[in-house]
Amino acid sequence: MIRLKRNGLLILAAVIFFLILGDLQTGLHNRVFQEGEPQAATPVYKPTPDPPPPIVDNFPKAAKAKSPDELPAIPTWNKPPDPHVPEDTPLFIGFTRNWRLLQQVVVSYITAGWPPGDIYVVENTGVMNSNKNGLLGLQNPFYIDYNRLTNILGVNVLITPTLFTFAQLQNFYTFTAVEKDWKQYFWAHMDTVMISDEELEIVNAEGQPKPYMSAYSRAVEVMRESMDPKYGKEPGFGPLAARWFSYDRLSLVRTQAFVDVGGWDTMIPFYMTDCDMHERLWMKNFTIEDADAGRVWDLDSALDDLEILYHRGELEKAVEKGADAQKNSPKYHDIIHKLDEMGHAKSSREGGRNTWQARQKGGQGEPFYRDSDGFEKGIQMTMDLGRNVFEEKWGRGPCNLREAGMKDSDAWRVVKDWEKAEVQKQARKDQAREAKERAQREKEEQLKKEMENETPDH
Secondary structure, three states: OOOHHHHHHHHHHHHHHHHHHHHHHHHHHHHHHHHHHOOOHHHHHHHHOOOOOOOOOOOOHHOOOHHHOOOOOOOHHOOOOOOOOOOOOOOOEEOOOOOHHHHHHHHHHHHOOOHHHHEEEOOOOOOOOOOOOOOOOOOOOOOOOOOHHHHHHHOOOEEEOOOOOOHHHHHHHHHHHHOOOOOOEEEOOEEEEEEEEOOOEEEEEOOEEEEOOOOHHHHHHHHHHHHHHOOOOOOOOEEEEEEEOOOOOEEEEHHHHHEEEEEOOOOOOOOOOHHHHHHHHHHHHOOEEEEEEOOOEOOOOOOOOOOHHOOOOOOHHHHHHOOOOOOOOOHHHHHHHHHHHHHHHHHHHOOOOOOOHHHHOOOOOOOOOOOOHHHHHHHHHHHHHHHHHHHHHHOOOOOHHHHOOOOOHHOOOOOOOOHHHHHHHHHHHHEEEEEEHHHHHHHHHHHHHHHOOOOOOO
């Protein structure tokens, strides 16, 4: 009897539950029907920037060319040596953004005498084979004309597997040199221009004028001097690591030196990584010296037509006379003046010297598209991270590490120089205590060895 009552109560409870559930569902259905579906939240967007003027290619003749023969002729006095010099003279030029500047620096080195086959554009865009397959357009910041570089201008293109930071890119240069057994290599910034110095008169040891040399020939001469085993053997002169042309707008690197110090610190991705690398080289007693090869400019803009870099003098008159254009001509000085103006404009421009990197905004809908402003913001944040890492690594912000008494082994072990005075005071006490304890241990070990070595009397 009790069991029947219990079962009845359970059945009654179940009926009541389903009736209530049905009422809830009916009420919800009616409310949705009356009020409509709830609206999804809408993100608040930043203002859409005005699109910049479209990019125009700055080498129309090369754009139309079907073969290298359709390019203007390199001035005879700047042509690369034929046959090639016995040494390897690879030149790395890294690229991430701004095709006009890249094409400009490549053409400038070609017209300054560098063999095109020795120039290696390192495409560090992170778009994999998109440029090689012609999938990006001129307005895309990461665009390069792969066909023009390789088949018309005749240079090499190496594609990085992903987007590298500056430090990683530098290690990629060294790695490539190791793989190809290059004892030395050159590298140049892509926002530069190299021109042979046609005004310079060089004399030999006897005071006699030397024949004219292109920027490439002078760079080779510096390389031979630097790689001579007798070079830098004076007292207090450490082994050579690099030669800088116009600071490091062009650099000659001795491969093994960069390997010996462990390469660039990739934990410091951009700014301050050069300070870290060069200071570590000096700490290891390596030497970095200045050198000259030609005229080099640091630019954030490009010439409207790169054909001007091929011509010297009044070309039409020279052609009419069946002669070559003139060396050190008024046309040459016009180019120098124009590049001087462009260099001055970069150094005085508001917003910093690298605003050119974020100038292009196109590429929407193309493979690996990135918002240009967002990409630049991410790079800037990574730069800030690198500065913080440098400060943590060396305990200070300025680059003069050796002047502060730093050694290579001090990395990550130094109390920050901006810490409170009591922190630094305690750190010095700890150092003194550790030194005292270490000296005591060494003394005890020495006494122990002496006792063990004593021969007992019999």
